[in-house]
Amino acid sequence: MKIILLTEDELSALVGRAVDDALETFITKHSDKVKSRTNYITAADVAKMTNAHFTTVRRWAKEGLIKGYKIDRKLLFDSDEVDEFVRKKQIQRRIFPES
Numbered sequence: 589m590k591i592i593l594l595t596e597d598e599l600s601a602l603v604g605r606a607v608d609d610a611l612e613t614f615i616t617k618h619s620d621k622v623k624s625r626t627n628y629i630t631a632a633d634v635a636k637m638t639n640a641h642f643t644t645v646r647r648w649a650k651e652g653l654i655k656g657y658k659i660d661r662k663l664l665f666d667s668d669e670v671d672e673f674v675r676k677k678q679i680q681r682r683i684f685p686e687s
Contacts, residue, residue, distance in 0.1 A: 618659060628657070628664040638674055 594602065629637075631645045634654070638645070649656030649663060654673045656663045 614660075627666050627668065629667050629670065631656070631663050631665065634665050634670050637670060638677065 631642055631649075634640075634645045635642045640648075645654070645665075646656075646663065648654045649665075654665065655669055656665055658664075
C-alpha cells in the first residue's frame with residue numbers, strides 16, 4: 589500500500605478532474621439522451637428556482653407540466669426549459685392567483 593499526502597487544493601483538483609472525466613464518459617455513452625451537461629439541472633435545483641418542494645417538481649414532471657429526462661435513474665431537467673416554465677408560471681400567477 590502506498591500513502592500519498594495531498595493538500596486540500598490538490599485533492600480538490602484531483603477529484604474535480606475525476607468527476608469531469610466520469611461525466612464526459614457518461615455523456616459520450618448517453619449522447620442520444622444528453623444534449624450538454626451544462627444544460628441539465630436536478631429536481632432539487634428546479635425546486636429552489638421555483639420555490640416548490642422537491643416532490644412537487646417530480647409531480648410536475650409526471651403530469652407533463654415540465655419535461656424531465658430520466659438518465660441512469662436520475663431525473664434531470666433542461667435549464668432553458670425550466671426558465672421557460674418559470675416564466676410561464678409567473679404569468680399564470682398574475683392572471684390566475686392561487687388561493
